[in-house]
Amino acid sequence: MPRKIKDAVAYMVIYLAAFYSVLLLAGIIVYVFAKGFPVFDLPFFTTVSSVVKGTVGIAGNILNTVYIVVLTLLAAVPAGVGAAVWLNEYATPGRGVRLIEFATETLAGIPSIVFGLFGMMFFGTTLGFGYSILTGSLTLSLMILPLITRNTQEALRAVPDSYRNGAIGMGAGKWHMIRTILLPSAMPGIVTGILLAVGRIVGESAALLFTAGSGYLLPEAGSGFVSKIMESGGTLTIQMYLSLARAEYDTAFGIAAVLLCIVLAFNLLIKILTRNKFFAG
Amino acid sequence: MNCIKIETTDLNLYYGNYHALKAVTMDIRADAVTALIGPSGCGKSTFLKTINRMNDLIQGVRITGRVCLDGEEIYAPGVDVTTLRRRVGMVFQQPNPFPMSIYDNIAYGPRVHGEKNKNRLDEIVERSLRRAAIWEETKDRLKKPAPGLSGGQQQRLCIARALAVEPEVLLLDEPTSALDPVSSLRIEELLLQLKKSYTIVIVTHNMQQAVRISDDTAFFLAGTVVEWGRTGQFFSRPRDRKTMDYIAGRYG
Ligand SMILES: Nc1ncnc2c1ncn2[C@@H]1O[C@H](COP(=O)(O)OP(=O)(O)O)[C@@H](O)[C@H]1O
Ligand SMILES: [Mg+2]
Numbered sequence: 001m002p003r004k005i006k007d008a009v010a011y012m013v014i015y016l017a018a019f020y021s022v023l024l025l026a027g028i029i030v031y032v033f034a035k036g037f038p039v040f041d042l043p044f045f046t047t048v049s050s051v052v053k054g055t056v057g058i059a060g061n062i063l064n065t066v067y068i069v070v071l072t073l074l075a076a077v078p079a080g081v082g083a084a085v086w087l088n089e090y091a092t093p094g095r096g097v098r099l100i101e102f103a104t105e106t107l108a109g110i111p112s113i114v115f116g117l118f119g120m121m122f123f124g125t126t127l128g129f130g131y132s133i134l135t136g137s138l139t140l141s142l143m144i145l146p147l148i149t150r151n152t153q154e155a156l157r158a159v160p161d162s163y164r165n166g167a168i169g170m171g172a173g174k175w176h177m178i179r180t181i182l183l184p185s186a187m188p189g190i191v192t193g194i195l196l197a198v199g200r201i202v203g204e205s206a207a208l209l210f211t212a213g214s215g216y217l218l219p220e221a222g223s224g225f226v227s228k229i230m231e232s233g234g235t236l237t238i239q240m241y242l243s244l245a246r247a248e249y250d251t252a253f254g255i256a257a258v259l260l261c262i263v264l265a266f267n268l269l270i271k272i273l274t275r276n277k278f279f280a281g
Numbered sequence: 282m283n284c285i286k287i288e289t290t291d292l293n294l295y296y297g298n299y300h301a302l303k304a305v306t307m308d309i310r311a312d313a314v315t316a317l318i319g320p321s322g323c324g325k326s327t328f329l330k331t332i333n334r335m336n337d338l339i340q341g342v343r344i345t346g347r348v349c350l351d352g353e354e355i356y357a358p359g360v361d362v363t364t365l366r367r368r369v370g371m372v373f374q375q376p377n378p379f380p381m382s383i384y385d386n387i388a389y390g391p392r393v394h395g396e397k398n399k400n401r402l403d404e405i406v407e408r409s410l411r412r413a414a415i416w417e418e419t420k421d422r423l424k425k426p427a428p429g430l431s432g433g434q435q436q437r438l439c440i441a442r443a444l445a446v447e448p449e450v451l452l453l454d455e456p457t458s459a460l461d462p463v464s465s466l467r468i469e470e471l472l473l474q475l476k477k478s479y480t481i482v483i484v485t486h487n488m489q490q491a492v493r494i495s496d497d498t499a500f501f502l503a504g505t506v507v508e509w510g511r512t513g514q515f516f517s518r519p520r521d522r523k524t525m526d527y528i529a530g531r532y533g
Contacts, residue, residue, distance in 0.1 A: 163379060163380075165335065166379065167379070168338060169371040172389075181379055181380075
């Protein structure tokens with residue numbers, strides 16, 4: 001076969017492959033939205049499902065998702081960022097650091113159901129938190145720790161040494177230098193890690209099913225919002241799983257559409273953040 | 282006759298097993314410019330960094346001998362490194378403005394050392410920028426990011442930042458080697474101004490620059506100081522054969 005034709009064929013195959021993946025993505029989005037949007041009405045977002053009242057709603061699940069995202073981040077971000085700062089700025093480079101980094105990488109590859117099992121036994125049973133939003137959040141915080149640590153480390157590595165020397169050379173203490181120069185410079189990278197983590201939390205099912213359970217009710221006004229942490233609560237993804245299991249396809253598609261919107265919004269945010277290199281130059 | 286500001290006696294520095302400074306004994310005079318010259322890798326930067334203890338950051342560095350500032354040993358136990366680095370400021374080869382506004386760059390050092398008063402910080406910022414001859418160019422854009430300045434401006438900003446904490450000594454490690462000739466000359470003029478009130482130690486690759494701006498010159502070779510003395514005498518009547526060869530351009 002002449003070379004020109006070969007090239008042409010190769011191009012065509014590549015274009016087809018690219019076209020196919022775009023088409024697939026667009027197809028899923030259109031399909032889910034087409035099925036999901038009709039379910040959207042005000043009660044869907046503001047009530048919880050009730051056989052007695054005859055309502056179908058995901059307000060409780062939306063709140064649970066917010067609770068779990070916030071609590072998980074509260075537990076994981078300080079620990080993850082702290083670990084990254086320690087690994088990059090304080091620890092003596094060598095076997096110990098490499099071992100910890102290897103362990104972190106490995107942790108990132110463990111199937112989430114294993115985290116679920118560990119969380120259920122350790123946080124749920126041993127520490128006695130039971131099926132609760134707290135147990136679920138602590139479990140997820142272990143799962144996303146590597147993501148936060150790795151992104152923060154990468155961001156810290158990208159900060160030029162000349163900043164460190166400049167600050168130390170002026171008499172700044174190490175922690176002061178980290179707080180005033182390194183962390184602000186690394187902030188876009190850190191936030192990117194956090195946003196990716198939020199994506200994983202929102203989409204997680206296996207690790208939550210046996211830790212946070214599937215509660216879907218709204219808390220009672222007042223102290224109910226605090227004690228809710230100790231109660232079972234399913235996120236949107238969990239509720240979608242349950243709806244599917246009960247063959248409530250309309251509800252499942254409605255939730256799927258909501259989840260897609262969230263994922264698209266976060267991806268957009270990450271894109272904007274990683275492109276916007278403020279101060280670069 | 283200026284008195285002696287910094288005195289090193291039999292100073293040795295090892296990076297692990299590598300003997301980088303060998304028995305360096307020399308004096309640096311107050312309110313004068315001392316130029317350190319020599320081929321690359323001979324220990325000029327290393328020597329400069331011993332003066333404000335920037336070597337403390339590097340793993341495996343070992344130092345013997347004495348470095349005295351105003352007669353006080355700076356490696357003695359109990360010396361406060363923060364205070365030392367306030368008294369002995371440093372400017373690097375690559376301009377390294379922090380990724381923040383011009384104002385915050387200058388205010389960084391004073392804030393490190395506890396200054397919080399807004400009015401006083403304003404004063405310090407203006408005074409430092411004026412001293413570093415960059416006030417006119419920056420006064421209308423103090424809140425703009427410093428990395429947006431040109432290379433020469435950035436380096437003068439870094440000098441201003443170092444001056445903001447009222448140091449006594451200014452260490453400069455090849456401050457003009459990353460700059461164009463015009464910006465370099467501006468820095469040289471600035472240093473001639475500053476030496477009236479500061480002790481300046483500058484590493485330079487450029488012998489003409491040493492002649493133009495320095496009062497004293499020291500020649501480093503493979504970790505030793507071959508010769509040091511008044512710049513005029515150093516270049517017109519060097520005592521050591523190796524100095525003669527270096528000045529004549531017979532080393533790299
Ligand atoms: N952090 C370090 N670790 C090990 N060796 C170093 C380090 N810094 C410098 N050296 C070595 O010490 C010698 C002197 O370096 P330096 O002071 O930077 O020279 P100069 O500034 O005169 O070019 C060189 O041989 C260099 O390789
Ligand atoms: Mg050097």
